[in-house]
Amino acid sequence: xxxxxxxxxxxxxxxxxIAAIVLFIIAYWIRTFGEKGYKKGTDQEKIFFAGNEAPAVxxxxxxxxxxxxxxxxxxxxxxxxxxxxxxxLATDYVLWxxxxxxxxxxxxxxxxxxxx
Amino acid sequence: MxxxxxxxxxxxxxxxxTGSCNGCDIEIIAALTPRYDVxxxxxxxxxxxxxxxxxxxxxxxxxxxAPVLKRIYDQTPDPKMVVVVxxxxxxxxxxxESYNLAGPVDNIIPVDVYVPGCAARPEAxxxxxxxxxxxxxxxxxxxxxxxxxx
Numbered sequence: 001x002x003x004x005x006x007x008x009x010x011x012x013x014x015x016x017x018i019a020a021i022v023l024f025i026i027a028y029w030i031r032t033f034g035e036k037g038y039k040k041g042t043d044q045e046k047i048f049f050a051g052n053e054a055p056a057v058x059x060x061x062x063x064x065x066x067x068x069x070x071x072x073x074x075x076x077x078x079x080x081x082x083x084x085x086x087x088x089l090a091t092d093y094v095l096w097x098x099x100x101x102x103x104x105x106x107x108x109x110x111x112x113x114x115x116x
Numbered sequence: 117m118x119x120x121x122x123x124x125x126x127x128x129x130x131x132x133x134t135g136s137c138n139g140c141d142i143e144i145i146a147a148l149t150p151r152y153d154v155x156x157x158x159x160x161x162x163x164x165x166x167x168x169x170x171x172x173x174x175x176x177x178x179x180x181x182a183p184v185l186k187r188i189y190d191q192t193p194d195p196k197m198v199v200v201v202x203x204x205x206x207x208x209x210x211x212x213e214s215y216n217l218a219g220p221v222d223n224i225i226p227v228d229v230y231v232p233g234c235a236a237r238p239e240a241x242x243x244x245x246x247x248x249x250x251x252x253x254x255x256x257x258x259x260x261x262x263x264x265x266x
Contacts, residue, residue, distance in 0.1 A: 042190060043187055
């Protein structure tokens with residue numbers, strides 16, 4: 001029942017559901033071995049942060065920007081230069097566009113001259 | 117599910133340095149090396165007080181470490197033992213007149229076993245741990261008799 005034959009295997013949501021339930025029961029059974037004698041509402045419930053007050057959960061998250069930490073450290077000066085160039089002003093970007101276009105035109109015209 | 121005392125695990129220890137010169141810390145490490153090898157008794161250092169049965173405290177407790185020590189003590193599950201290793205933790209030692217001390221240790225948290233020495237020898241530390249173990253077992257027995265869940 002509910003079995004989908006794909007040709008290279010099969011998929012049955014009921015089998016997965018039963019497997020998930022069995023795994024949940026096993027996990028719950030292992031969890032019951034945990035120490036129950038801790039004092040609720042005290043520091044015994046809190047995260048061990050080398051003896052310091054643990055920061056808020058939001059502050060502990062690894063943010064997406066943290067993934068670029070290595071790049072920022074490795075090519076820091078280049079990164080800073082690029083960031084300075086990205087002012088967010090449309091006129092600056094148009095200026096860069098015109099300058100780059102001018103440089104390309106100069107190169108093309110010089111190259112043409114060399115070929116001739 | 118609570119297993120009986122027959123299945124009690126060995127003594128797990130969390131080591132806190134509260135401003136020690138590292139002399140006692142080195143002796144604690146020496147107690148773990150093959151010459152003394154306390155791990156053969158199952159005694160081992162753990163990385164979190166939440167897994168520990170015993171707090172092993174060295175150092176005279178500087179003012180900055182006092183709240184940290186208190187918090188670590190509070191985070192250790194009961195029943196627990198506190199063993200102070202070295203003269204500094206017991207009396208302040210050579211630092212006893214320092215402007216920067218909040219200690220000794222028993223000014224901050226209750227202490228069960230004192231291991232004197234400057235630095236305490238590994239044999240003395242092992243002896244102190246054995247004393248702590250006996251005291252912990254007596255405390256656990258008492259709590260079980262009282263019907264406590266701890």
